Amino acid sequence: MEVQELVQQAKRQWGEGKAHEAITLLTRARALLSSDGAPSTPDPGRRRGQLLEDLEALLDELAGIRAMHVTPFEGEASLVSPEDVTALEEAVPPAEKPELPSYIPLEIRHEVQAYIELFTTKKRELTGEALERSGRYLPLMRKIFADKALPEDLVNLAYIESAFKLYAYSRARASGIWQFIKGTGRKYGLKIDWWVDERRDPVKATAAAAHYLADLYAMFESWPLAIAAYNAGEGKVLRAIKRQGTTDFWKLHLPRETKYYVPAFMAMTLIAKNPEAYGFQRPSEESWQLDQVALSQQTDLRLLAKAVGLSTEELRDRNPELNRLVTPPQEGYLLNLPPGSKAVFLDALDRLVQARGPSWRQHRVRPGESLSTIAQRYGTTVAVLMEMNHLENPHHIRAGTPLNVPVPALTLAETSTTKQTTNNRPASHYSLYVVKPGDSLWEIARTHRVSSKDLERWNDLQGSLIHPGRTLLIYLD
Known part of the structure; x- marks a missing residue:
């Protein structure tokens, strides 16, 4: 092509x-x-x-x-779905595969066999893709679980939770490989704010999942019950035990999703132990290796990508917890880099133009302005402004109110020399505009009452060609 x-x-x-x-x-x-x-x-x-x-x-x-x-979004990614119920109820139990040793009892019941049949037929392609993705994370996860003295078979829960998709996001607003909701994630030490969502970090989220599963086992002293509680919540399982008077998972009446969750885990564990026996290719496992650098200030990810010789997407792939195109504002943020690249990165970053200005500025609301017009002016969204300023209602802003607005750090870095040589205007008298599909330089210039030539000069443009997503610096009168 x-x-x-x-x-x-x-x-x-x-x-x-x-x-x-x-x-x-x-x-x-x-x-x-x-x-x-x-x-x-x-x-x-x-x-x-x-x-x-x-x-x-x-x-x-x-x-x-x-x-x-927008954060990359992969939607529902679990290998288990509501539609499985019909398939399971109609399934004919296949011939049994040999049971392999496991610290978690894997019972070859009809539901487990039915899920093996489902994963190897109707969901074969999804299962194969999940196995292929898992190779990048399995060695890391096994080590984290081993350090907590947990059965390594527990790593197979990630197949059921997210099919090993970092950006999996469920209808219940659970996120990441281990599908933490915000409350549980924060309870187990994961930071979730405007800048980062550590539920997507495979190291931090796996450590949190290991801690949570250890707590659940201490509570129930049964791995099937602990795994069921990981899905449904410990409260729901505790109430079922109290109401029904049994701690036998197979006899408990639990929500249908949870009742099938444990057999699905057991089925996937059997497949993961011996994928070739089920016609799958064994995952190609990679050693989890990264260099880390503590950043002295908030920096644009595109600038950092240039320093390490990666595309922005490649660097973000190594730092999936980042919600924005800039690192968090605190000093000492640890950035993940490819192994062996730390020295080259530090040398290159030192020679690149650094972002000196803040990553946000204050805007004082003028009469007649709304959050929508302010968001458009600074190339952001109403939701971002509400979150940055802890606003509950987008319509309740008054003239004279100071608002924090985001400013892309790379734009400040790339235009720091331009600002001092263009019309001698102080850096505070400018606006940023993000080009939208269908925009032309002439229309943007007319809207902001400047000339197209000024826009070309202020933004180092070679002509009038602009692409959607580009941030333009516009000096104000």
């Missing part, structure tokens, strides 16, 4: 709201263009280097929109 065709497909996908697919297509285009056998472009006068540069810029801008205003 030609590079230009991939780019056009990516633009269509982006227009349909399919950010992940668009970025994947652009990444393929970049790889094709970088290869020795890359096809020639339709425009012979355009050098491959320029096309590569344009692709990199477009990838960064799309990643910027995605990271500043």
Whole structure:
């Protein structure tokens, strides 16, 4: 497929709201263009280097929109679903597979066999994809569980919870590989705020899950009951035991989802122990290795990506807890880097232009302004402004009220020299505008009562071409 065709497909996908697919297509285009056998472009006068540069810029801008205003979202990802009930009730028990040793009793009951049948037939593709994804995290998780003296088979709960998707997000607002809701996540030490959501960090979330499962086992002294409580909550299981007078999981009347959750876990554990016996490929396991650097200040992720020689998406993939395109404001935030890259990163970062200004500024509400118009002016959303300023109602703001508004750190970094040489205007007299689909430089200039040439000069533009997601610096009168 030609590079230009991939780019056009990516633009269509982006227009349909399919950010992940668009970025994947652009990444393929970049790889094709970088290869020795890359096809020639339709425009012979355009050098491959320029096309590569344009692709990199477009990838960064799309990643910027995605990271500043929306967290990557993979939706429901559990291997267990309500539709399983019919399949389980109609299932014919398959021939038994040999039971393998386990610290957790794996009972080969009809429900377990039915789930094995489901995972190897109707849900075969989903199961295979989950096994493939798991290889990146299994060694890390086993070590964390071993350090807590927990059975390593418990790592297989992650297949049932999220199919090993970092950005899995359920209807119950549970997030991450281990599907913590906010309350339980915070109870077990996970930080969840405007800047980060540690439920998506595989190290921190796995440590929290291990702690939670250890507490549940101490409470119930039974792994089937502890696993059921991980799904339904300890309160629901305790009430069922008290009401029904039994601690036998198989005799308890529990919600249907929980009743099938434990057999699903047992089925997936049997498959994970010997995937080849069920026609799956064993996961290719990777040693979990990262370098970490303590940052001295809040910094834009795109600037950091440049310092380590990665795309913004690649660096974010190593730091999935980040909600925004900037690191949190506190000093000493630990950034994850590829192994062996710390020295190169520190040297490069030291030579790059640093973000000197704050990552937010104060805006005093003027008569007639609303949160919507303020959000548009600063290239953000009403929801972000409400969260940053602890507002409960978007309509209850008064003229004269000071509001904190976000300012992308990279824009401050890239324009720090421009500000001091352009019309001698002080840095405080400017606004930031995020380009939207369909915008033109002329329309933006007219709206802000400046000239197109000024916008080109202030933002180091080579002509009037702009892409959605680009943040423009606009000096105010």
